[in-house]
Amino acid sequence: MTTVTETARTAEAARTAEAVDPAAWSCPAPLRDSPTIVMGHGGGGAMSAELVEHLFLPAFGEAAATELDDCAVLAVGSVRLAFSTDSYVVRPLFFPGGSIGELAVNGTVNDLAMSGARPLCLSTAFILEEGTPLAELARIATAMGTAARQAGVRLATGDTKVVDAGHGHGVFVNTAGIGLIPDGVDIRPARVRPGDAVLVSGDLGVHGVAVLSCREGLEFGTALESDTAPLHGLVAAMLDRGSSGRHPDVHALRDPTRGGLAASLNEIARAAGVGIDIVERSVPVPEAVADACGILGLDPLYVANEGKLVAFVAPDDADRVLAAMRNHPNGRGAALVGTVVEDHPAMVVARTAFGATRVVDLPLGEQLPRIC
Amino acid sequence: MTTVTETARTAEAARTAEAVDPAAWSCPAPLRDSPTIVMGHGGGGAMSAELVEHLFLPAFGEAAATELDDCAVLAVGSVRLAFSTDSYVVRPLFFPGGSIGELAVNGTVNDLAMSGARPLCLSTAFILEEGTPLAELARIATAMGTAARQAGVRLATGDTKVVDAGHGHGVFVNTAGIGLIPDGVDIRPARVRPGDAVLVSGDLGVHGVAVLSCREGLEFGTALESDTAPLHGLVAAMLDRGSSGRHPDVHALRDPTRGGLAASLNEIARAAGVGIDIVERSVPVPEAVADACGILGLDPLYVANEGKLVAFVAPDDADRVLAAMRNHPNGRGAALVGTVVEDHPAMVVARTAFGATRVVDLPLGEQLPRIC
Numbered sequence: 001m002t003t004v005t006e007t008a009r010t011a012e013a014a015r016t017a018e019a020v021d022p023a024a025w026s027c028p029a030p031l032r033d034s035p036t037i038v039m040g041h042g043g044g045g046a047m048s049a050e051l052v053e054h055l056f057l058p059a060f061g062e063a064a065a066t067e068l069d070d071c072a073v074l075a076v077g078s079v080r081l082a083f084s085t086d087s088y089v090v091r092p093l094f095f096p097g098g099s100i101g102e103l104a105v106n107g108t109v110n111d112l113a114m115s116g117a118r119p120l121c122l123s124t125a126f127i128l129e130e131g132t133p134l135a136e137l138a139r140i141a142t143a144m145g146t147a148a149r150q151a152g153v154r155l156a157t158g159d160t161k162v163v164d165a166g167h168g169h170g171v172f173v174n175t176a177g178i179g180l181i182p183d184g185v186d187i188r189p190a191r192v193r194p195g196d197a198v199l200v201s202g203d204l205g206v207h208g209v210a211v212l213s214c215r216e217g218l219e220f221g222t223a224l225e226s227d228t229a230p231l232h233g234l235v236a237a238m239l240d241r242g243s244s245g246r247h248p249d250v251h252a253l254r255d256p257t258r259g260g261l262a263a264s265l266n267e268i269a270r271a272a273g274v275g276i277d278i279v280e281r282s283v284p285v286p287e288a289v290a291d292a293c294g295i296l297g298l299d300p301l302y303v304a305n306e307g308k309l310v311a312f313v314a315p316d317d318a319d320r321v322l323a324a325m326r327n328h329p330n331g332r333g334a335a336l337v338g339t340v341v342e343d344h345p346a347m348v349v350a351r352t353a354f355g356a357t358r359v360v361d362l363p364l365g366e367q368l369p370r371i372c
Numbered sequence: 373m374t375t376v377t378e379t380a381r382t383a384e385a386a387r388t389a390e391a392v393d394p395a396a397w398s399c400p401a402p403l404r405d406s407p408t409i410v411m412g413h414g415g416g417g418a419m420s421a422e423l424v425e426h427l428f429l430p431a432f433g434e435a436a437a438t439e440l441d442d443c444a445v446l447a448v449g450s451v452r453l454a455f456s457t458d459s460y461v462v463r464p465l466f467f468p469g470g471s472i473g474e475l476a477v478n479g480t481v482n483d484l485a486m487s488g489a490r491p492l493c494l495s496t497a498f499i500l501e502e503g504t505p506l507a508e509l510a511r512i513a514t515a516m517g518t519a520a521r522q523a524g525v526r527l528a529t530g531d532t533k534v535v536d537a538g539h540g541h542g543v544f545v546n547t548a549g550i551g552l553i554p555d556g557v558d559i560r561p562a563r564v565r566p567g568d569a570v571l572v573s574g575d576l577g578v579h580g581v582a583v584l585s586c587r588e589g590l591e592f593g594t595a596l597e598s599d600t601a602p603l604h605g606l607v608a609a610m611l612d613r614g615s616s617g618r619h620p621d622v623h624a625l626r627d628p629t630r631g632g633l634a635a636s637l638n639e640i641a642r643a644a645g646v647g648i649d650i651v652e653r654s655v656p657v658p659e660a661v662a663d664a665c666g667i668l669g670l671d672p673l674y675v676a677n678e679g680k681l682v683a684f685v686a687p688d689d690a691d692r693v694l695a696a697m698r699n700h701p702n703g704r705g706a707a708l709v710g711t712v713v714e715d716h717p718a719m720v721v722a723r724t725a726f727g728a729t730r731v732v733d734l735p736l737g738e739q740l741p742r743i744c
Contacts, residue, residue, distance in 0.1 A: 025506075025507040025510045025511060025514075027506055027507065027510075031506055034506075035505065035506050035507070036502075036503050036504060036505050036506060037500045037501065037502055037503060037504040037505075037506065037509065037534055038502060038534070039502055039534050039536070040534075041500065041532065041534050042500065042532055042533045042534030042535075043534075048532060051532060052530070052532075055506060055509060055510055055513060056496075056513050056530065056532075059510055059513030059514040059516070059517050060496075060513060060516060060517035060520065060527050061514075061517045061518075061521065062517075062521055063516075063517045063518075063520035063521045063525070063526060063527050064517065064526070064527050065526060065527065065528045065529065070529065070531075071529060072493065072495075072528035072529040074492065074493060074528065074550070076448070076451055076453070076492065076550075076552060077449060077450055077451040077552075078449055078450060078451075079448055079449040079450075079451065081448065081453075081550070083493065083495060083528055083529055083550060084495070084529055085495035085496075085497045085529060085530065085531050085546070085548055086497065086531045087497045087498075087499050087531055087533045087546060088533075089499060089533045089535050120446065120448065121444065121446060121455065123444075123455060123456070123457035123548045124428075124457075125457045125458065125459045125546050125548075126459075127459050127461060127499065127544055127546075128409045128413065128414065129409065130408075130409055130410060130411055131408050131409060132408060132409040133407065133408050133409075134397075134399055134403055134406075134407050134408060134409065134427060135397040135399065135407070137409065137427065138397045138399075138427055138431055139397060141427060141428050141431030141432060142431040142433075144431070144432060144435075145431050145432035145433045145434075145435045145436065146433075146435075148432065148435035149433065149434055149435045153435070154435060154436070154437060155432050155435050155436050155437065156437045156444035156446065156455055157437065157442065157443060157444040157455055157456055157457060158424070158428065158457065159442075159457050159458045159459055160413065160414055160420060160423060160424075160428075161414045161459045161460075161461045162409055162410070162411050162412075162413050162414030162415075162741070163414075163461050163541055163544075163742070164411070164541075164742075166538065167540065167541035168539065168540065168541070169535055169536075169539035169540070172499055172535075172544070174457070174459060174497050174546040174548075176457055176495045176497075176546075176548030178446070178448075178453070178455060178550065180448060180449075369534070370535065370536075
C-alpha cells in the first residue's frame, strides 16, 4: 500500500517536477525581448527563425538536422525521400475558396514539391476541442479526402486527440508527408547563384486577403478566393526534360506561405549568401489584393499564398522554365520578377514604381496570424 | 477598387461559407449519440474506432489507406518504410519520470518499432499557446533532443505555429516518423493465429498512474515514475536470428498506450478475427499501480503505458522470444499472459484470481484522458 508519508513526499516531488525553474534555462540574448511565446514566433518571419536558431537547434543538439528546413531529404537504400510536416491552425476553419482541410493537404504536398519530390503519402493528425460539431469535422475531413485525390497522395496513417473545451480551437490539423525525389533533381537553397532568374508562378497575396476578408469581427469582403492548390504538377512541368534530354536547371523553389514572398526571398538570400533584386511592378498582384492591402495598410509582398511558388533558375534555362510554367494551369500568370545578384548579400532590394529602391526585410512576425 | 456592394455580397458569402450546415452531413447512426466531439473520441477505445470507421474513412474516401492503422507500411523502390504520426497533449507537461518531450519522441519511435522497423528520423511540429514561457518550451525541446539521441533518430524537419492565449494549452507536440523495415520481417495484426502466445514486456499501468499522481487538483502521489522508453532495441532483440539463422516468428506487436492492454488486445482480436484468453494473475502489475487503481476505481488493464509492448508469437518461438525479452533492459519483467484461441472471436476473456472468467471489453473512451 502506498503510505501517507510516501504520498505526501511524492506529491511534493511531482509538484516540483511540474514547476519550471526559470534559472535552469538561460534565455539566449536574441530571445530576451520576449521570454514568453508571442504570435510572431509562429509567423514564419524573423522571430520564427530566432526561435529555431536559438532555442530548438541548441535544445535538440546533435539529434537535430543541421538546418531545420521546411523539408528534409533522406537517402534510404537507393532512393532519396523528401519528408516534411506542417500544423494548420487557420481561422476561420472555412473561408472563401477552401478550408483548413484543403490547406492541410496542399500545404504539405507543396513543401514536398519544393524539393522537386513527387508526393507519395501523408499522415493526418487531429487535435480536436471537446464540443466541436462532428459535422464540422466531417466537412474538413471530406475536403482533405478530395484534395488528396486531386493531388494523387494517399492518407496513409493518422491520429486523433481530444483536448478540453477552452484548451483548443475547434480543429487543429497536422500533416506530415513523404515524397520521392527523381534521379538527377537537386533543388535546394545553397544552389542559388548570382545571375539566377527569380520567377513567380502567378498572382500573389490572394490567400491571405481571402482569409482576412472573413475574419470574425473584421467584416471585410472581397470577391477573392484562396488560391490553395497542389503544386507538384507545376514543378514536374518545370523540370520536364523535353527534347533537350536534361532537366532545366532549377536551383531552388519556395512556396511563399507565412510571411509571403518577402519571407521566401529573404530565406533564400540568407541561406545562399546572395543578394536578390526585384522589380515591384513586375510582381503580379491582383487589383483586389492591392486594394485590400491599401485599405488595411498591408504590404502584398508579405501576404501569404497557398498555391504559388517562387523559383530560382539558371539564366540559360529561365525562358524555357517560364514558358513551361505559363503552359500549366497553376502557372498561367507566371512572371520574371527579379534577379539574384552578388551585391548586398543576404539582402532583398525592390525597385519601386517610382524608380527608387527599398530594402524588403524579413518580416518580424506575421501581418496576419493564423492564415494557415 | 472593391465596391461596397461587392464587399457586402462577399462578406455574406464568407459568413455562409463559414457556417456549417448540419443538413449537409448526415451523422452516421453509430455516432449519433454524440453529435459533437467528446473526450472519449480521443481515448483510443471504442469511440475513437467509431470516429475513424464512420467519419474519417468515409470522408477520406479513395484517398484513405484501407485501414488507418497506427503505422503504415510503404514500399518505395526496393525498401519498405514504416510511417507513423502522433500528437501529444499530455497534462501536466512535466510529470514524474518524464515530460511531453520524451513522450513525443519515444511514442512515435515505438509506433514504428511495432511494425518491426528501425526508426530513422522524426518530424517535430509544435502548436504553442501565446504566453507560454520560453523556458518551458526549452525544457521540452531539450528532453526531445536527449530522447532522440538515446533512440538514435534524427529530428529532421519541423514546424511551429502559435495560437491565441485561451485557444491552446501551453504546448502541443506532433511527431511523425519514418522507419526502415528489415528484409524478412512481417509484423501485422492479420498474422495473429490461434495458438499464439501473448507476451508482455513488463509492469503495466505505470505511466498512467504516474501522470495521474500529479494531475492538477488531484494531489494523489505514488513513488512511480513514467515508464517512457524507446522500444525498437527490445524489438530488434526479439527478432534476433541467433544461431537458428531465421527471425523468430513474431506475428504482431502493440504498445499499449491509450486504453492500456485491454485496448491493444481488443484491437488485435478484432483485426485478426481471433479470441484472446488471458490469466489476470499472470499480468505484471506493480503493487503501487494496483493500490492506486484500487483507491481510484480504475482497472490496471485499461491504464496507459509508454514503454511496454505486447507481442503475439508463434507457439514454437514463444520461449525463445520471452528469453530474449528478459535479457534486454526494457524487457526484464516480461511475462506470458495468455493465448490466442479460436473460441469467442473478436473477444478478450480474462480468468480472474478467483477462477471465474470475465470479458475484457474495448474501453468506450479513456479512463484517464490526456495521458499522452
